Amino acid sequence: MQKNLFLPVTSLFSLLLFISFNAAALPEQALVPGGIALLQLQNYSPETTVLFNNQRIAVFPYKNSWIAMAGIGLSTKPGNYEFSIKHSDGLTVNTKVTVKYKQYQEQHLTIKNKRKVNPNPQDTERIIKESIRKKKAKRQFTEKTPELDFIWPLNGRISSIFGLRRFFNEQERRPHNGLDIAAREGTPVKSTANGTVIDAGDFFFSGNMIFIDHGQGIVSLYAHLSEISVKPGDLIRQGEVIGKVGQTGRATGPHLHFAVIANQVLIDPVFMLPKDGNQFTAKSAEK
Ligand SMILES: [Zn+2]
Known part of the structure; x- marks a missing residue:
């Protein structure tokens, strides 16, 4: 009998973690203007879209999970910004990230x-x-x-x-x-x-x-x-x-x-x- 490879789609986004990455193949997180914010997604399905500052962002597989990557524009003011994870069943989960000041010469x-x-x-x-x-x-x-x-x-x-x-x-x-x-x-x-x-x-x-x-x-x-x-x-x-x-x-x-x-x-x-x-x-x- 063939195994069902598709996992049941759940609405649970209970665990959203900021993680630090060391692997060479991954972008480096830097929560500053001109930097990158990374978010590990739990229970991701291909219909899920992720937004940062109301802009759709990239999601890519990494090991056994999915990572969302947001570019932080150079003109971004220090403060809190939001990731929105929109699931196909209408559920949206928001999570905040704090962008710090960076001095440029x-x-x-x-x-x-x-x-x-x-x-x-x-x-x-x-x-x-x-x-x-x-x-x-x-x-x-x-x-x-x-x-x-x-x-x-x-x-x-x-x-x-x-x-x-x-x-x-x-x-x-x-x-x-x-x-x-x-x-x-x-x-x-x-x-x-x-x-x-x-x-x-x-x-x-x-x-x-x-x-x-x-x-x-x-x-x-x-x-x-x-x-x-x-x-x-x-x-x-x-x-x-x-x-x-x-x-x-x-x-x-x-x-x-x-x-x-x-x-x-x-x-x-x-x-x-x-x-x-x-x-x-x-x-x-x-x-
Ligand atoms: Zn140049």
Whole structure:
């Protein structure tokens, strides 16, 4: 006789625990602006949806349970925020998480091409169109279960960390929302995980840029490339070369701007990347 593999669906969400993770394949929890909140789900079924701050978030299997992962936007004020677990039978369970303050340093950069700091009206028209395109890519939500065992897109020195308050030619602009990895022009850039290309093209500030969807609102972004070797719709394997390091757009030298989006907000990629996957960061950690 065949065993029934489906467990009876229960309405019990009695045990919701915040857990600390050590396994390399999991994102690191950091309850700060630009960080990640993790929630272990009990009695999860595929019809269950989980929201954070009213935004649907990613849920993925881990060992014998399911983990919900929320990105915490850089502009998030310290305080309490809510996870909502919505079950197919209508039951909703809410649980709070406290986001703490984090100080981000200032960075002052000089850009020779002044139009990249003070765009002319024609540039502004282009920037507006591109921001709509970027928003569309950031909002991508596909049901595919994400694989979050990210790898470094290349080996290189970290030339700029996430979250820095940025001043270009002494004028304050948006904070740095990714991780800059310096490398020679032409260095191959690899996809951090399996996924599908959402968009790829030349952008005013970001230069040649690629967006890859990894499922359930997890998107990776690669900017300032000298070359793009993929197109929208392409299925990408983790580690596949998708382009080359460059300095297109607003850049002071060749580097990869690598960014990660979760539930439509940009989070610090270091919380997603393995500690030992980049020989340059591994060396500096030993010092
Ligand atoms: Zn950058």
